[in-house]
Amino acid sequence: MDTRTINNEELEFMRNLTKGTSQLIHFNNAGSSLPPDFVIETIVDYLIEEALGGGYETEANHMDQINGVYDNIAKLINANREEIAIFENASAAWGTAFKGLTFNDGDEIITSEMEYVTNIIGLVDVQKQSGIKVKVIPNDDLGNFSIPELEKAITPNTKLIAVTHVSSSGGSILPIEEIGNIAKTNKILYMVDACQSAGQMPLDVKKIKCDILSATGRKYLRAPRGTGFLFVKKGAQKKMKPILLDFFAASNVSLSGYTLRQDARRFELYEKSRALTLGLGRAVDYAINIGLDRIWYRIRHLSELMRKELAKIPGIVIRDSGENLSGIVTFSVKDLESVDVKTKLAERNINVSVGGAQATPIYMDKNGFSTVVRASVHYYNTEEEISKLCQELKSIIN
Structure with a gap:
């Protein structure tokens, strides 16, 4: 057996540690995954201790564990703890980094057509500054990020390359290591949004050669x-x-x-939820213990299976773009609005989400999509759940 495989006994144990898996089928992991029970218990226990003993006093009692979260995150992405700051969400992390950069007249920023909407807002704001230009690298005819187009777009004025690793509404994975090599060769600052990839697949900032990387906890x-x-x-x-x-x-x-303090925590503010920080630390530690290569191996298996089975259903069109695809599966159902498909599946205890044009506006507008149904798998999902999804979709279509 391949050592990357999560066997049935392990899977059952993992699902038993997640009460939500017994209540419903959750294919909205790209929105917010079902947390393990012990993550919730960590948070609740800490809040109870705060209520009984005081917030600052409880923090003092758990300072080693809180500081250890920085070590966990650093281990997750192969960084040093002095390079990690904790935020309330990925948008705050990305925005803090981006808005902290200085741009001058004539500077150029390169991004991709798969860029996330919040990041595009930041790019639009800086583009309003006199002389700042944002270049968008289009996908090629196969839906892949074009490395040749990136190389052509670089000029002596290129100040920053900022890309989203995994597309929110297209399922595609950008070649961030290749982009990183190009950025380093040209001595360009390199920024990666890993909101959908952290926890889904291995991340190594040294291999990526990125200067900045942001991520959320709630997804993978x-x-x-x-x-x-x-x-x-x-x-x-x-x-x-x-x-x-x-x-x-x-x-x-x-x-x-x-x-100023001499580490990445100079970008943090003091007041934040210590309970949630510890919950994040437990979740990161759990992912590391399972193994990101094993998690990614199973997610790829499940997403490939889902695409294959969905493609067999008349009236369903897979909308994923590119040759290298993630655990995010997007599709349309003939004669049905995506929100109606989501609602009908929710009535059957199956969670999916709707990828709107606003999430990845450049990509969606280019392809003429207003919405897509987004079903995102995680390692705790099962082949039987995919079969159930397909059965219910057939029922909805007919």
Whole structure:
């Protein structure tokens, strides 16, 4: 047996640790995964301790565990703990990094047509500055990010390459290692949005050669909502100005000035949920213990199976773009609005989501999609659940 395989005994054990799997079929992992029970227990136990003993007192009692979360995240992406900051979500992490960069007249930023909407808002804002230009690398005829087009787009004015690793509404995976090699060769700052890939597949910031990486906890890491993190390479930290500061990031404060701390936590604010931070740490540790290569192996198996079975159903069209696809499966159902498909499946205790044009606007507009149904698998899903989804879709169509 392939050592990457999660066997049936392991799978049953994992599902028994997740009460939600006994209540419904959850194919909305790209929105928010079902967390393991022990992650929820970690959060609740901490909140109870806070209620009984006081917030600051409880934090002091758990300081080693809280600081250990930075070690867990660093291990997850092969970074150093001094390069990790914890945020409430990926958008806050990405926005803090991006808005902390300085752009000058004539600077150029390169992105892809698969870029996420929140990031595009940031790009639009900076483009309003005089002389700033944003270049979008189009996908090729097969739906793949075009490396040749990227190389052609680079000029001496290219200041930043900012891309989303896994598309929210298209399922495609960008070749972030190849992009990283090009960025390094050309000495261009490189920023990766790993919101959909953290916890779904192995990530190694040293292989990627990125300077900045942002991610959320609630998706494939199976952490609670309200968690995320930011990686900023040690050498890039001084290139970013913190956009908000409090005493956590600054010391020796007087009217004459202050001293910034010398790690990525200079981008954090002090006040955040310690309970959620510990929940994030437990979820990250669990993913590491399972093995990201094993998680990714199963997700690929399940997503390939789902695409194959959906394609057999008359009236369903797979909408995924590109040759390298993730665990996010997108499709349309003939004569039915995506939101209606979602509603009908929810009535049958099956969760999917709707990928709207607003999520990846450049890609969706280019392909003429207003919405797609998005079914995203995780390792705790089963082949039987995929079969059930297909049966219910046939029933809805007929």
